[in-house]
Amino acid sequence: MSIDPHSVLGNLPSSLKAELVDEFNKIMRNYREGRWEASELNGGKFCEIVYSILDGYLAGGSYPSRAKKPARFKDACEDLAKSAKTYSESARLTIPRLLIPLYDVRNRRGVGHVGGEVDANHMDATFVLHAAQWVMAELVRIFHSADISTAAEVVKNLTNRTVPVIWKVGQVARILDTSMSLANGTLLLLYSELGPQIDKNLAKNLEQGSMSNYKRVLDRLHQARLIEYDRESGSVHISPLGEKTVEERILP
Structure with a gap:
């Protein structure tokens, strides 16, 4: 609040x-x-x-x-x-x-x-x-x-109970808000960890069966300068603009 x-x-x-x-x-x-x-x-x-x-x-x-x-x-x-x-x-x-x-x-x-x-x-x-x-x-x-x-x-x-947005079970991270868009979910997962993540791991956490479709989502986020996505290595970094988007638009 x-x-x-x-x-x-x-x-x-x-x-x-x-x-x-x-x-x-x-x-x-x-x-x-x-x-x-x-x-x-x-x-x-x-x-x-x-x-x-x-x-x-x-x-x-x-x-x-x-x-x-x-x-x-x-x-x-x-x-x-x-x-x-x-x-x-x-x-x-x-x-x-x-x-x-x-x-x-x-x-x-x-x-x-x-x-x-x-x-x-x-x-x-x-x-x-x-x-x-x-x-x-x-x-x-x-x-x-x-x-x-x-x-x-x-x-x-x-004093209301606070529910975490991300639920971690072992090596898997799940977003509990099932209405969240794939793009926003990607930004949130990137924001929740220090350093870059790998596209395949993000896709697994977001339960995306088609990597080709998910890579298109990453491409759009990259073009909007919300992330830096290296297709060759699969490395994904959240940008300062992406962090601001999470803090001001997604988390509230």
């Missing part, structure tokens, strides 16, 4: 609002695209921003202009509980307590999960997503300067 930080986050500094909304939207977008590791990394930055907001709020509104990273994140969050009890328990206790495990997903789980462990990236990213949604809803509840019904609607939307 589109969040208006000025109407639902009260009198917080505009720079902190922008940072918070930007990181939250990155978590949402990365989860939708199946970019589990990226989603977790954004969760760490999100925690630092929320900590900076709470620290300023509990210090009587003395906010930093930009988010800061405390030297000892766990200790810093626990110190927030020492604030005056005139502030809400959510700001002093509940949110800070949730930020600690949310931050640890990045720092202690290692995100990559190398070695003999079962891959837990999807599970961890799901925790990051829903924890971030809950924290955002609480911040809206605490800081909103909109009317009650508007704030309640924002909270409701923030």
Whole structure:
């Protein structure tokens, strides 16, 4: 959803609002695209921003202009509980307590999960997503300067379940929106991975039985400068214009 930080986050500094909304939207977008590791990394930055907001709020509104990273994140969050009890328990206790495990997903789980462990990236990213949604809803509840019904609607939307656009099963990636066009599906798959992909793999993921027909789709995307397609090697790169198309037209 589109969040208006000025109407639902009260009198917080505009720079902190922008940072918070930007990181939250990155978590949402990365989860939708199946970019589990990226989603977790954004969760760490999100925690630092929320900590900076709470620290300023509990210090009587003395906010930093930009988010800061405390030297000892766990200790810093626990110190927030020492604030005056005139502030809400959510700001002093509940949110800070949730930020600690949310931050640890990045720092202690290692995100990559190398070695003999079962891959837990999807599970961890799901925790990051829903924890971030809950924290955002609480911040809206605490800081909103909109009317009650508007704030309640924002909270409701923030806590709705988010379904990823791409579902990965082993080495296969499926687009769950069956109404999506072949061209848009191609752009989305290219956008979801770092580096180029091979036309045959894209065709397999998109369940295209005829390579000759699918190559014509790639040719049209190439001519529109949305991708760079090398027919000889089969390599397909998404262009900056293609990335912008995904972000502004396909994902919303």
